[in-house]
Amino acid sequence: MDHIIHWFLDPFQFEFMRRALWAGLAVGAVCAVLSCYLILKGWSLMGDAISHAVLPGIVIAYVTGIALPIGAFASGLTCALLTGYIKENSRVKEDTVMGIVYSGMFALGLVLFTKVETEQHLLHILFGNMLGINDYEFLQTVIISLIVFVIIVLFRKDFLLYCFDKSHARVVGLPVVFIHYSLLILLSLTIVATIQAVGVIMVVAMLVSPGITAFVLTKQFSKMMWIALAVSLTSIVAGILVSFYIDGATSACIVLVQAAFFIAALTTSRLKNRARLSSGKNTLIAN
Numbered sequence: 001m002d003h004i005i006h007w008f009l010d011p012f013q014f015e016f017m018r019r020a021l022w023a024g025l026a027v028g029a030v031c032a033v034l035s036c037y038l039i040l041k042g043w044s045l046m047g048d049a050i051s052h053a054v055l056p057g058i059v060i061a062y063v064t065g066i067a068l069p070i071g072a073f074a075s076g077l078t079c080a081l082l083t084g085y086i087k088e089n090s091r092v093k094e095d096t097v098m099g100i101v102y103s104g105m106f107a108l109g110l111v112l113f114t115k116v117e118t119e120q121h122l123l124h125i126l127f128g129n130m131l132g133i134n135d136y137e138f139l140q141t142v143i144i145s146l147i148v149f150v151i152i153v154l155f156r157k158d159f160l161l162y163c164f165d166k167s168h169a170r171v172v173g174l175p176v177v178f179i180h181y182s183l184l185i186l187l188s189l190t191i192v193a194t195i196q197a198v199g200v201i202m203v204v205a206m207l208v209s210p211g212i213t214a215f216v217l218t219k220q221f222s223k224m225m226w227i228a229l230a231v232s233l234t235s236i237v238a239g240i241l242v243s244f245y246i247d248g249a250t251s252a253c254i255v256l257v258q259a260a261f262f263i264a265a266l267t268t269s270r271l272k273n274r275a276r277l278s279s280g281k282n283t284l285i286a287n
Contacts, residue, residue: 032232035211047207049102053079055109198251209258
């Protein structure tokens with residue numbers, strides 16, 4: 001028993017591990033809650049689009065000397081607004097528009113990235129640098145995550161009604177346009193906070209895996225949020241511990257743990273469905 005306790009606690013004797021843990025829990029909580037709405041709304045690809053679209057904003061922010069999160073937020077929000085504008089003014093479907101816009105902006109970011117000569121190692125923006133977060137990045141990540149989390153919790157019913165049935169939300173008097181762009185802004189802010197820890201490439205998994213895992217386990221949205229939170233936070237802790245002991249990439253280990261949770265949830269759901277069907281058949285035969 002003592003060996004197991006030491007296995008869990010020994011890595012967190014180091015300050016950088018404790019900092020990574022708290023930053024990971026902060027982004028994990030907000031990503032879990034937001035992922036439930038993204039799954040319900042069908043915006044999984046939107047998180048992928050914005051996470052890739054922030055790259056040109058980050059590079060431009062570095063060149064101009066402004067804070068990187070400001071550039072990332074501006075670039076991500078531009079992608080979201082541009083996607084909405086093209087969808088509303090053309091016959092092209094939303095997923096197609098997102099594919100075109102985000103791939104174009106990501107390509108622009110890669111071109112700028114390769115042309116910028118810098119002593120700063122910008123690759124952590126792509127792949128994350130969870131164990132190397134400095135004090136400024138830590139505070140920024142925690143504060144942004146906390147703000148987004150509180151807003152989502154306070155207006156969770158309005159967001160739920162909009163994501164579930166936009167027409168009904170409009171009928172009852174909710175400002176659906178304002179809610180639409182509020183969700184996009186919250187998503188952009190979440191991505192800005194998350195890329196400091198897990199990077200652009202892994203952020204989409206953080207925004208999808210907890211919600212989809214909970215979705216296959218329950219049909220009640222309140223339970224879905226609690227399950228997503230549990231999956232996300234557990235994955236953060238387990239991923240950090242695994243990465244410490246195998247000396248692997250922390251963000252990748254976290255995503256792998258989340259993938260394992262999804263596979264386990266999907267398997268459990270299918271076994272329950274089979275058991276329910278078998279029970280129904282037996283009852284029918286008995287009758």
